[in-house]
Amino acid sequence: MLMILASGSIYCYPQVAETNMHIVVVGLSHKTAPIEIREKLSFPSQTIGEPLNRLCSSYGINEGVIISTCNRVEVFAVTREFEKGLWQVKKFLSDYHNIPLQELDEHLYSHTSEDAVKHLFRVCSGLDSMVLGEPQILGQAKDSYGYSLQHHTAGVIINKLFHKAFSVAKRIRTETKIGSNAVSISYAAVELAKKIFSSLTDKTVMLIGAGEMAELAAKHLLSNGVQEILVANRTYEKAVEMARGFKGTPIMFREFTHYLKRVDIVIVSTAAPKYIIHPEQIEDVIKERKNRPMFFIDISVPRNVDPQINNIDNIYLYNVDDLQGVVAANLKERAKEAQAAEAIINEEIDKFYRWVKSLDVVPTIVALKKRFEDIRKGEIEKALSMMNALNEKDKEAIDAMTKAIINKIVHNPVAHLKKETDKVEGDFYIEAARRLFDLDKEEEQELPKTKEEG
């Protein structure tokens, strides 16, 4: 809390004051700009301090955050006048990277106020990402906000805005299934395995051959708790080496069929030009297994597993195309969840703006006075009910006296609030008053965890 108050706009010096703060964003992403433009506009994190300070020393800009990833560059700023602010941010981007604004403009999008807030919430929740609902962007946004704290370009509004954005992203992740269906082939294989076996902890995997996707799938299965991994490779040394990586058991390639009966999941990825697993073979295996199901993942091209085995009861076979189909279906399911996520975002924007509005000085003063008056009334009632000896006149006198005390106490804070509100630090005074006297008690309060992030 102290850190927030202190971290304010030391470098963002007060400009001409107006009453309201505006949040603006100017940015470009994979949707609006090709990689050639995006890389020109990126801000390396090692040297982010300089652009941040330059941004905040622009006229009319009080606070700022720059999010720069390979897919997007977003500049968030808090300004007193949003048209000038927007223009300043654009000018900053163009000046800093030495690209004429005309050239840049067609790739840039900009949002102000509610739309800017909504944009940040959507970005952090992965709704604006190339792969819908991907989680990395949240971490990148947290880092970017951290840089702003470090370089003192985050003030009270940015603090609240970003903390809110992170909590919204978290809420969306827990309340919707936006991130729950796999969008990579190797992970899709794991999910299918879970739809067949439920628990993977007592399952055995056999990896035949090598290859990036196959090894990745094996790794995912391992991290999902499979009991054992058998590794077969035409070159036994390679099998030994890979097995070491998976803490698995190497087996001789020509013997892999003998092991099939104790294996639940088979990942095949060899360079063999023909089928190496045949239906007759598998029919025997499944009989020996007493029909306990088997899941075959054939990642090899040309295919190594005869597709006929899928017709055998309790055998499930997926090749690369099938897995790709699963990924496509998962993305469709994510799009469905995205609708629920948008609803959450709209709800949270309302909450956020209720807070922004509370930073206005008038309602704060009203609430402050009401708070004192409530305390006074409560205490005086309690006290008077015990003082039966007093007559009406005495009671009135006591009442008047307490009123006078309250008015004197309240007078100075109110006067300062009114005076300071015309300055940039006004928001800090208002925020401090609201916290010190618990004026937001009825509303949901999320205290920013500045220490962790900063």
Added chain:
Amino acid sequence: MNIIFFYITVIAYLLATFISIAYLIFHNDKVIKVANSAILAGFVFHTLTIISRWFEASRAPFANLHEVLSLFSWMVVIIYLLIYLRYKVAVIGTFVAPLAFLLITTASFLPKEIIPLAPSLESYWLPIHVSLAFLGNGFFAMTFLLGIMYLIQEHYLKSRKVGGLYFLLPSLDILDELSYKCLTYGFPLLTIAMITGAIWAEYVWGSYWSWEPRQTWSLITWFLYAALLHGRLTVGWRGRKAAIYSIVSFLILVGSFAMIKIFSWGAHAVFK
């Protein structure tokens, strides 16, 4: 009073059915919670229905067809609730709700008056026999629903075109395991129900076994489920085969029960 509770129950199960369908369409986790609350509410009123009818009839309300169908529906729901407590597979509720609704709606079309039992039938064996029989049937109904769910999920996985219910249904393994568990409960219950039925028959008619249609058909059902249990335990029947078998067996069970009631065959028809 029991009639009022009864209709509240019908409405609750109807709502649960609609909400369940909404869940299957929209995939929203909040919806399934609402559906399960509706089932729970229905169950509470259903229990009140049975208790109040018990008092109003001054006997166990397990005699006429209206009563036993209501009991059957109640058994299915309580078994589901127990499974839910243990395994937390809420999606089963979306299949239980329509079945509970179907059973109780059928009951609602049947004569609901409380008819006193013939004194010859009054015995404490009646509630024991009937409740055990329908608890067993409740488990078999569950294997039927789980079988359907298994076939749906298996179809998605086999056809390699995932989508729709694939995302909602649990794994094949869980469905198969639950179905097996239900069978291991249902089968002994059916066995005990047949024994208590025979004792009661002896008490009322003076003969343990008279090959009347109800008895014959329960014996047939008993053999069907005995074969399934045997197949599962020794031959390794599971998955698709066991699912189809569970579905067919339950349809035979329900079909024979309906036939006997409709055509009033045999001694059990006295309760009609």
